[in-house]
Amino acid sequence: MSGKVGKRESGKATARETIARLVKAEPLNAVLHWSQELLDAEAARVDAMGAPGALAAMPIALKDNIVTVEQPTTCASRILEGYVSPYNATVVDRLRAAGAMIAAKTNLDEFAMGSSTEHSAFGRVKNPHDPSRVPGGSSGGSAALVAAGVVPAALGSETGGSVRQPASFCGVVGVKPSYGRVSRYGLVAFGSSLDCVSVFGRTVDDASRVLSTISGPDPFDATTVNRPPMRVPKPLADLRGLTFGLPREYFPTDLDAGVAAALRHTADRIRQVGGEVREVSLPNSSYAVPTYYIIAPAEAAANLARYDGVRYGPRHIGSEGDIRALYRTTRGEGFGEEVRRRILVGTYVLSAGYYDAYYRKAQRVRALIAEDFRQLFDAGVDLLLTPTTPTPAFKAGEKTEDPVAMYLADVFVCSMSLAGLPALSLPVGRSEGLPVGAQLVAPHFEEERMLAVAGVLEQNLDAGAEVR
Ligand code: GLN
Numbered sequence: 001m002s003g004k005v006g007k008r009e010s011g012k013a014t015a016r017e018t019i020a021r022l023v024k025a026e027p028l029n030a031v032l033h034w035s036q037e038l039l040d041a042e043a044a045r046v047d048a049m050g051a052p053g054a055l056a057a058m059p060i061a062l063k064d065n066i067v068t069v070e071q072p073t074t075c076a077s078r079i080l081e082g083y084v085s086p087y088n089a090t091v092v093d094r095l096r097a098a099g100a101m102i103a104a105k106t107n108l109d110e111f112a113m114g115s116s117t118e119h120s121a122f123g124r125v126k127n128p129h130d131p132s133r134v135p136g137g138s139s140g141g142s143a144a145l146v147a148a149g150v151v152p153a154a155l156g157s158e159t160g161g162s163v164r165q166p167a168s169f170c171g172v173v174g175v176k177p178s179y180g181r182v183s184r185y186g187l188v189a190f191g192s193s194l195d196c197v198s199v200f201g202r203t204v205d206d207a208s209r210v211l212s213t214i215s216g217p218d219p220f221d222a223t224t225v226n227r228p229p230m231r232v233p234k235p236l237a238d239l240r241g242l243t244f245g246l247p248r249e250y251f252p253t254d255l256d257a258g259v260a261a262a263l264r265h266t267a268d269r270i271r272q273v274g275g276e277v278r279e280v281s282l283p284n285s286s287y288a289v290p291t292y293y294i295i296a297p298a299e300a301a302a303n304l305a306r307y308d309g310v311r312y313g314p315r316h317i318g319s320e321g322d323i324r325a326l327y328r329t330t331r332g333e334g335f336g337e338e339v340r341r342r343i344l345v346g347t348y349v350l351s352a353g354y355y356d357a358y359y360r361k362a363q364r365v366r367a368l369i370a371e372d373f374r375q376l377f378d379a380g381v382d383l384l385l386t387p388t389t390p391t392p393a394f395k396a397g398e399k400t401e402d403p404v405a406m407y408l409a410d411v412f413v414c415s416m417s418l419a420g421l422p423a424l425s426l427p428v429g430r431s432e433g434l435p436v437g438a439q440l441v442a443p444h445f446e447e448e449r450m451l452a453v454a455g456v457l458e459q460n461l462d463a464g465a466e467v468r
Contacts, residue, residue: 009057011043011101018059019101021150028126028435030141030312032064033071034104041070042087042101053099058206060095061145061154063082064105065112065188066197068092071102075188076120077110079334080313089186090221091155091197091214098213103151106141111304112190112337114138115165115409118400126396127169131433133393135411136166139148139200143170146200153210154200159191160292161354161413163198164425166439168388171427171463175211175451178444179420180225182211183218191262191299194292194417203454204426208232211447227445233452239275242382242453247282250386250412256429259387262467267385268439269460280376280384284368287416291408294362295418296351301346302340307334309467341403365423370419383453384441388411388425392434422447426454429467436467 017088022034039059046057062068063466065075067085074080087231092102109119117140125140127133128148135144141157143166146154155209156163158176167174176198187197197214199209209232216229246267251260267277309315309330316333319325349358376384390411399406416423438457442450 009052011046011057011236014037014057015043015101015351016060018151024353025148025150027131028128028134028144029123030107030120030125030144030148032074032076032107038070039101039103045096046101047227048101049099051125053097054209055095055098055100055422057438058100058153058208059103059151060100061106061142062092062102062103063108063139063142063153063154063156065108065157066091067186067188068102068105071105072392073110073188074107076108076122077334077336077339078314079331083427084314085186088219088374089184090183091123092186095210096115096212098313100213104145106145106154108138108141109138111300112138112159112162113338113342115161115406116165116394116396116399117141117166118396119336124396127393130393132395133434134169134396136169136389136393139198140163140166141447142200143167143172143174145168146172146202149202152202152239155185156198156200158196158198158417159194160417161410163200164388164413164423164437164439165410165424167200169393169435171435173204173207173424173426173454175199175201175424175447176416176422177211177215177447178422179231181215181225181227181230181422181447183221183224183443184390185220187220188240188242189303191296192303194296204451204458208451217247225445229445233448233455236452236456237301238273239270239453239456241274243278243380244270245278245376245381247280247285247384247386249282249285255387256391256431256445258392258467259390259436262386262429262431262436263387264437264465266461269457270385272458273460275304277385280381282372282376282415283417284365284372287365288369288418289407289411291362291365292410292414292418293345295366297342297346298350298359299336301350303344304339304343307331309334338403366418371414373421373441383450386439387439388412388437388439392431392436416441420444422450424450424459425452426457427463428457428461429463429465431467435463
């Protein structure tokens, strides 16, 4: 379906297959918008391209917080219902220029706030491996579509784990690049110092090809770094000469038994193919969740101030003439509970009397967390290996009444976001039929090596097999 680099695939045939698959996957509720006409138009466009491009008619789904001119962008929020952007995100232009076809806009936790895709204004997404379970979040729709075989790759976004965690729950590859490696122009802002467009792939190769297409500097995003785009890594024969650190703080004694077994198995394989494995420590990572849940809401409170019923989306009718009432009612009706909670927390930690106690302190701890990683990489550790999530996919409804339990689903993924590091989740086995992911973390801008290593592990592990 995806085609190899440079090989010409027929956009028309791929569009037809993709449409049939989208229809079949409807019960997952993974998609917010797609249309046959748009897919046909995408197919005609790629078929008319002179050269096939690196992605040769690959159908790709986009999380619905990435703006597109041809489809609405809702962020799964009532406050943006029906909103259509006047421009395309940079990543969308780059994908299309490489011959990819935009297949669908996918469901998410409202404004990317959540870890289960249950906080969508348009209903929860089901995990294709077990519909009673969540696909993870917030990019759950993109993860589910790749897992269901509808598309070989999809874009999501990460602020604190929103691609790696659902990739782990759905048994697909999920890659978060270094902060600044991929343009955020046209990604709806959540936490601007953390946000990264990130990639799901059926395989490491699919994810690598998409990431190399979208990476590289962009004059429209001043935080992109001036480095050439990532190259698709050359396959490695083995892992000789590479040192893997297993941070003890990421292997607590109460780790789920299936997850622990899958990680042991992965570490054994790393040794068998020549890698060296050693225990290391990241002492400040235990503060990552509280630190993240101060910084991300603070930035969100500022970023979401723009949804006021005046500039975007639907406006509350009935409070004309009173601007405060207009804001209050539009925002009160338009935002869901989790988004309101974040705005309240963010406003609180930024307020005059609490700024030093919460926000400034969190920024300091963030620096310590990043410093822990830097020291390990400076001391000769090439990559870190951790579980992606503390458990396999949990049941729908299990954590919706307890925000802190939901936040703890990100306990192994948000430190890398705070440090701006590249990291990925790779499916490494199953526990009671559910996928388990292992996480690799690399130094800044070493995506290429990280993906090459993931490729070796993909070849040497049976992700479909039960682990014990
Ligand atoms: N689950 C985290 C949150 O709710 C991360 C979200 C994300 O990475 N977009 O904020």
